[in-house]
Amino acid sequence: MAMPVEGGTLSEIHQSARKLLLKARDGVEKLERLESSTSNGGFDSPELSFAVKKDISQIQSLCVEMDRLWRSVSAKSQRDLWKRKVEQIAEEAESLKGSLDKYLVRNQRRMNEARERTELLGRANGESAHVLRIFDEEAQAMQSVRNSSRMLQESFATGTAILSKYAEQRDRLKNAQRKALDVLNTVGLSNTVLRLIERRNRVDQRIKYVGMFLTIVILYFFWRWTS
Template identity: 65%
Template sequence: MEGGGSLSEIYQSARKLLLRARDGISKLERFESAAINSSSSSSSSSSSSSLGIGADSLEIAFSIKKDIAQIQSMCADMDRLWRSIASRGQHDLWRRKVEQVAAEVDFLKGSLDRLSLRQQKRMQEAKERAELIERANGESSHVLRIFDDEARAMQSARNSHMVLEEAYSTGVAILSKYSEQRERLKNAQRKALDILNTVGLSNRVLKLVERRHRVDKWIAYTGMITTVVVVYMFWRWTH
């Protein structure tokens, strides 16, 4: 089937990616909780791990973004495939399944966005505290460099996410155009068949009319000849 597999195969792959993305969100939430507890126990902590934005967190976040983009692309494929199912019961069943996957991936995307916003907010607050400390004793330049590096890493991850979203939007647009063109071709094919059927019926009707016209003409000629013969015989008999 189109889209890289059957509807059932795409659905199963999407469910596996959902589980992996959900597990990744749980890990990021645990990192965040640990970071909050660490920062509350040590107000002077300045390491990036205390913010929950270490290399592991960035790698997990980027992996989740890729999974979400792939699931959204699969949803576009499944949305196209379930609409072509002829059976009413199967049609409604797959529609609900695809809508559930789409709702789950939207929820995960929202959760990831909220985690990223909270991370950025903590980074900004920590950077502001470090700047205050630096102005007070001039010993926080190293801390600022750490936050600048982490900020650049987060920006790079956001840029990558934007590229993935743009690629997904382009793919969805292409699939939508392809589906529209296919429907137009089907409509044109149906109209052509209707026209051919109409033309075939019209030809049969014309042939019947022509045949009836010939029969009527022979009947008229026969009647005229018969009338002339009868009149001639009557005239001979009377004379």
């Protein structure tokens, strides 16, 4: 026999609890299906999990109310029957609550793992960019060294060619001097003319050595500038 109470009879409250229980069970199953599809590109539903949690809380509140009401039933057989019914509703609600809590824990773990992967990927990208930047700077430095080395080699080759020209000119001057002396000796020029020629020869040699020294100095400073 159902007893009238404020807000509904025991039967009415039990019927409401059964409807909420079916709704909550359907919500939990849907969350689990969504969780299964998440690994294959599915999605989560925070709104649904919140709604299921709210339904379970309401069921538990109704169980508290029904537990109070069935104790007021006068007939023992009816009282025992309602006790089993209320306990069954409470157990199913507690089972759904356990399933929902496990789902929420798994969902939180997935969210944490996704956040950690995102952070690791961000750090990896940052480190890769830093390594690439270092490689680029080293490549630029190596290219600069190669350019400087090439310029130095070209300058050295130019200096060597200049010195070679000086050596050729020196040989030609010696040959010319030797021929001139032979000619002068042949025509019998005076010792004064010979001394003038020797003095000119010494001047030419000084000019030659000064030119060689200046060339070496210029090459040295150019090498210091490019290194």
